[in-house]
Amino acid sequence: MKITVDEDKCCGAGSCVLAAPDVFDQRDEDGVVVLLDAEPAEHLRTAVREAADVCPAAAIALSEA
Amino acid sequence: MSGPAGVLVVGASAAGLATAEALRRKGYTGDLTLLGDEPHVPYDRPPLSKQVLAGAWQPERAHLRTREVLDALDARLVLGDEAVSLDVANRTVHTAAGRALSADAVVLATGVRPRTLPGQEGLRGVHVLRSLDDALALRGDLLATRRLLVVGDGVLGAEIAATARGLGVEVVLTGPQAAPLAAQLGPLVSGLLAELHAENGVKLRLGAGVDELTAADGRVTGARLSTGEVLEADLVVVALGAVPCTGWLEDSGLVLGNGVVCDSRCRAADGVYAAGDVARWHHERFGSLLRLENRTNATEQAGAVAANILGADQPYTPIPYFWTDQFDAKLQIHGVLAPDAQVSVVEGDPAARRFVARYDRHGQPTGVLGWNMPKQARLHRQQHLAAPTTGGTA
Ligand SMILES: Cc1cc2nc3c(=O)[nH]c(=O)nc-3n(C[C@H](O)[C@H](O)[C@H](O)COP(=O)(O)OP(=O)(O)OC[C@H]3O[C@@H](n4cnc5c(N)ncnc54)[C@H](O)[C@@H]3O)c2cc1C
Ligand code: SF4
Numbered sequence: 001m002k003i004t005v006d007e008d009k010c011c012g013a014g015s016c017v018l019a020a021p022d023v024f025d026q027r028d029e030d031g032v033v034v035l036l037d038a039e040p041a042e043h044l045r046t047a048v049r050e051a052a053d054v055c056p057a058a059a060i061a062l063s064e065a
Numbered sequence: 066m067s068g069p070a071g072v073l074v075v076g077a078s079a080a081g082l083a084t085a086e087a088l089r090r091k092g093y094t095g096d097l098t099l100l101g102d103e104p105h106v107p108y109d110r111p112p113l114s115k116q117v118l119a120g121a122w123q124p125e126r127a128h129l130r131t132r133e134v135l136d137a138l139d140a141r142l143v144l145g146d147e148a149v150s151l152d153v154a155n156r157t158v159h160t161a162a163g164r165a166l167s168a169d170a171v172v173l174a175t176g177v178r179p180r181t182l183p184g185q186e187g188l189r190g191v192h193v194l195r196s197l198d199d200a201l202a203l204r205g206d207l208l209a210t211r212r213l214l215v216v217g218d219g220v221l222g223a224e225i226a227a228t229a230r231g232l233g234v235e236v237v238l239t240g241p242q243a244a245p246l247a248a249q250l251g252p253l254v255s256g257l258l259a260e261l262h263a264e265n266g267v268k269l270r271l272g273a274g275v276d277e278l279t280a281a282d283g284r285v286t287g288a289r290l291s292t293g294e295v296l297e298a299d300l301v302v303v304a305l306g307a308v309p310c311t312g313w314l315e316d317s318g319l320v321l322g323n324g325v326v327c328d329s330r331c332r333a334a335d336g337v338y339a340a341g342d343v344a345r346w347h348h349e350r351f352g353s354l355l356r357l358e359n360r361t362n363a364t365e366q367a368g369a370v371a372a373n374i375l376g377a378d379q380p381y382t383p384i385p386y387f388w389t390d391q392f393d394a395k396l397q398i399h400g401v402l403a404p405d406a407q408v409s410v411v412e413g414d415p416a417a418r419r420f421v422a423r424y425d426r427h428g429q430p431t432g433v434l435g436w437n438m439p440k441q442a443r444l445h446r447q448q449h450l451a452a453p454t455t456g457g458t459a
Pocket of ligand 2: 057060
């Protein structure tokens with residue numbers, strides 16, 4: 001699984017961080033998403049899928065590789 | 066994975082799409098149909114009053130998913146056809162085009178539609194903003210106008226005023242409150258918002274409601290306030306809140322009352338659920354019925370509905386959350402900000418326009434607001450709002 005984020009779309013909700021804190025964080029200055037791990041390990045993938053689905057700005061895209 | 070043989074979702078937008086996605090994510094492999102009355106693939110509404118209205122985004126950027134991602138969902142997408150009735154016993158939806166769609170579980174996700182003023186229909190130069198088509202029509206007219214009147218001092222009206230100002234239009238914002246969003250945010254923050262708008266050249270005519278629109282030759286010329294004052298404009302946007310799209314359910318036997326009334330599982334009847342703006346469900350921790358009109362609720366409630374369809378039997382008890390962007394201010398609101406709450410700044414400085422405020426009621430934190438501090442607001446939410454208190458107002 002490979003994650004990409006569209007910083008421009010991100011509204012800083014932080015829903016992704018609540019869903020998958022090992023993979024996502026937010027910048028201190030403006031709350032925009034920070035990707036901690038673009039290719040997360042197997043055991044994190046369910047949480048990452050949830051994070052992508054709950055992101056209210058559709059800013060997280062996943063590709064299965 | 067257990068679950069029904071077929072699920073039909075009515076309303077192909079944020080909550081509808083999220084229901085379908087959550088079902089698949091949780092392992093549902095049965096039939097899935099998404100029915101929507103708009104011709105467009107599912108798109109996001111928050112950018113409509115911001116990036117799309119401003120022209121910063123082409124409409125396609127607001128689409129929620131790419132074609133490939135939608136295809137991978139393996140759902141039947143029926144677009145441009147409107148549900149006109151629901152047979153609850155048979156869980157069958159009839160559509161305007163004559164389709165009869167049946168499923169073991171039906172999810173109602175039809176959202177809300179804008180409230181209008183009497184006489185507004187058929188008048189040229191008057192807009193509402195709910196759909197992509199609304200946004201494009203409003204943008205087209207805004208570019209050719211000099212004076213815009215925004216009727217409504219809530220979040221949508223304030224956002225439209227800010228975006229239109231950014232396009233160089235003269236903007237007057239009118240509404241009955243003392244400041245924009247006063248009822249939601251309380252005097253401190255709404256006062257700061259009023260300042261922000263005024264600084265950026267929005268004329269605020271607050272403290273009086275609009276009685277009626279004025280018109281000449283079928284075209285709007287402005288609005289008359291309850292004080293008798295007339296505000297003149299070339300273009301008017303009415304942003305007076307919204308009503309749930311439940312007209313098509315009137316003969317269904319479901320309980321309707323400011324939305325589809327549901328139990329704590331978001332269930333309106335056996336095998337019938339509601340999610341998103343249209344759903345009014347029993348929030349167990351607040352101990353009352355609640356209907357939320359915000360973007361994160363659409364997805365979170367959809368997730369709860371999907372889980373319950375698959376047998377989870379869990380109450381839906383979210384911490385409400387919404388955000389709004391106006392000029393350079395990005396506000397994040399977690400929890401419930403009772404208007405009579407005690408407000409204290411817990412981080413940053415309002416004078417610097419970067420702060421987090423905590424809202425306490427009866428000595429208990431009920432909400433957190435961030436002004437240009439999204440991450441910090443989220444951290445305060447995690448610290449203070451982990452367990453919403455029972456019996457709080459909402
Ligand atoms: C301009 C604008 C800006 C916003 N900004 C923010 C923001 O900044 N932050 C935030 O948190 N929230 C914001 N919101 C609110 C957020 O967009 C909504 O809460 C969210 O879209 C709700 O999703 P929903 O799927 O429940 O309803 P909707 O998005 O309204 O979708 C319902 C869908 O069902 C369709 N439908 C209705 N009746 C029928 C029928 N009979 N048959 C078939 N289909 C039907 C509708 O046409 C629509 O496509 C904004 C909303 C708007 C309009
Ligand atoms: S959930 Fe989406 S919008 Fe919110 S911080 Fe994460 S990427 Fe940004």
